[in-house]
Amino acid sequence: MRSKDGNDEAMIKVSGLTKSFGDNKVLDGLSFEVAGGEVVAVMGSSGTGKSVLLLQMVGLIVPDAGEIEIDGVKVTSLTERELLGFRSRVGYLFQESALYDFMTVAENLAFPLREHTKMTTAEIGSKVAQFLEYVDMPAEGDKYPSQLSGGMRKRAALARAMILGTRVLLCDEPTSGLDPIRSRDISLLIRDLSKKLGCTTVITTHDVVNAFRTADRTLVLDSGRIVAQGVEKDLRASTDPFVKEFLEG
Amino acid sequence: MVAAVAELLGTVGRSFLFFGEVMSYILRGKIRWVDVFRQIYEQGVQTLLIVMMTSFASGAVLAMQSQVVLERFSAKEFIAQLVALSLVRELSPVFTALVFSGKAGAGMAAELGTMSVNNQIQATRTLGVDPIEFLIVPRVLACMIVLPILGVLSEILGIVGGYVIATTQAGIPGVYYYHQTVNAIGYVDFFCGFVKVCCFAVMIGWISCYQGFYTSGGSLGVGRFTTKAVAFCYISVLVSNAFLTRLVLTIWGS
Ligand SMILES: Nc1ncnc2c1ncn2[C@@H]1O[C@H](COP(=O)(O)OP(=O)(O)O)[C@@H](O)[C@H]1O
Numbered sequence A: 001m002r003s004k005d006g007n008d009e010a011m012i013k014v015s016g017l018t019k020s021f022g023d024n025k026v027l028d029g030l031s032f033e034v035a036g037g038e039v040v041a042v043m044g045s046s047g048t049g050k051s052v053l054l055l056q057m058v059g060l061i062v063p064d065a066g067e068i069e070i071d072g073v074k075v076t077s078l079t080e081r082e083l084l085g086f087r088s089r090v091g092y093l094f095q096e097s098a099l100y101d102f103m104t105v106a107e108n109l110a111f112p113l114r115e116h117t118k119m120t121t122a123e124i125g126s127k128v129a130q131f132l133e134y135v136d137m138p139a140e141g142d143k144y145p146s147q148l149s150g151g152m153r154k155r156a157a158l159a160r161a162m163i164l165g166t167r168v169l170l171c172d173e174p175t176s177g178l179d180p181i182r183s184r185d186i187s188l189l190i191r192d193l194s195k196k197l198g199c200t201t202v203i204t205t206h207d208v209v210n211a212f213r214t215a216d217r218t219l220v221l222d223s224g225r226i227v228a229q230g231v232e233k234d235l236r237a238s239t240d241p242f243v244k245e246f247l248e249g
Numbered sequence B: 001m002v003a004a005v006a007e008l009l010g011t012v013g014r015s016f017l018f019f020g021e022v023m024s025y026i027l028r029g030k031i032r033w034v035d036v037f038r039q040i041y042e043q044g045v046q047t048l049l050i051v052m053m054t055s056f057a058s059g060a061v062l063a064m065q066s067q068v069v070l071e072r073f074s075a076k077e078f079i080a081q082l083v084a085l086s087l088v089r090e091l092s093p094v095f096t097a098l099v100f101s102g103k104a105g106a107g108m109a110a111e112l113g114t115m116s117v118n119n120q121i122q123a124t125r126t127l128g129v130d131p132i133e134f135l136i137v138p139r140v141l142a143c144m145i146v147l148p149i150l151g152v153l154s155e156i157l158g159i160v161g162g163y164v165i166a167t168t169q170a171g172i173p174g175v176y177y178y179h180q181t182v183n184a185i186g187y188v189d190f191f192c193g194f195v196k197v198c199c200f201a202v203m204i205g206w207i208s209c210y211q212g213f214y215t216s217g218g219s220l221g222v223g224r225f226t227t228k229a230v231a232f233c234y235i236s237v238l239v240s241n242a243f244l245t246r247l248v249l250t251i252w253g254s
């Protein structure tokens, strides 16, 4: 068991994370923590390394330096085989949704259950129906992803990411490519489901309005570091030139 | 120049690692048979008709040309042997492999490539599933099952094509043609072709899946990597065929 120090409740701990691709230094000693059950947005302009950050959190990119600890597991020191088991406990929503296009929506949702649980077909069916209900597309189960709108694909992918009862949810730019109304809907849905299912959630975004709408706390990422953080009021009051410019658009 | 060579060596090395990984799954029996059968069905449906048509036509052409040539030596009655042996030893394995590369190989590369650029392969990993085991092994294995079957089918259809020409154009009696064919094809001839087609199957599965799996660069990339997959399949089938022919002749004699 871990010692009872002050950080014990943190579900996600990232410290000193550094990553370069060749000469391109993307993350430069990035550190932050997320408490259990908290919803946090990491905000930054395109190409600042938001995707790279999330991919490192599930071991799909290996950092040059720094540590990541999620739910008591040191991600950075897992082997490839251990990573597979670990990843099934973390939900990941890709920017492109990344549903399998050779499966129906219901089959997509059933896939992780079939892979990682011993549930019967009937149990899987009712769990899938429940999650389709959660994301408000109860009648869409038999459709293929190509038959859905972008917003629906996002919601279906969200359901697939959460269906294993994951405690940690990572969403990469959930609103990108969606119109303002769909963006608002998916943002609120991520927030509601995270709270309802007790997930600790990190979303990345460059969408200021929806970051504040979704998150309990927003971190601003610039030049590979967190330059400011807090609720909307704190950030609006920030004197950091990048934060000011970013928020004022 | 140095960089280009280094990159080529890197690619070759990576593709061998990829192949080793795929084979280790197959040898350890980590095989998802449901997915294998789905792939067999898809690859079969994609290629069956076109292989049958091209084989029939090739057999027919072979018989027409043999008739012309053999009539010069007054040896018309050997059409059946010439057609059968050419098909079984050489033409069917190579033709089938080329047609299969262009259809099923390109299909696999494009499908996997699209999955790769849409992050479906990364998503597989985030779902705690190994994409090699889930997406690649079934395709490679299906290839290794479908292509040899298609090869044999192609031999049969080619012989039928030859039969139609020989009996209608060259005036050779059907029963005679049939017996000549059956007597001509020895075990050695059959296995010479069969070994080839099995080797081609492994190469096509490997190359197409490798190119698809490592596709990057959006929809342009899918086009580029798919074309590359087909080109590499053609080259490796034709080049390795020369070596395989030499090998087979050395082992089994002529
Ligand atoms: N696999 C990779 N190889 C090389 N460079 C990469 C790779 N992935 C991302 N990058 C670079 O890292 C930077 C951050 O990318 P990314 O995390 O995708 O940005 P975003 O914040 O828009 O998600 C970009 O400059 C990108 O070119």
Ligand SMILES: [Mg+2]
Pocket: A050, A051, A052, A095, A172, A173
């Ligand atoms: Mg990104």
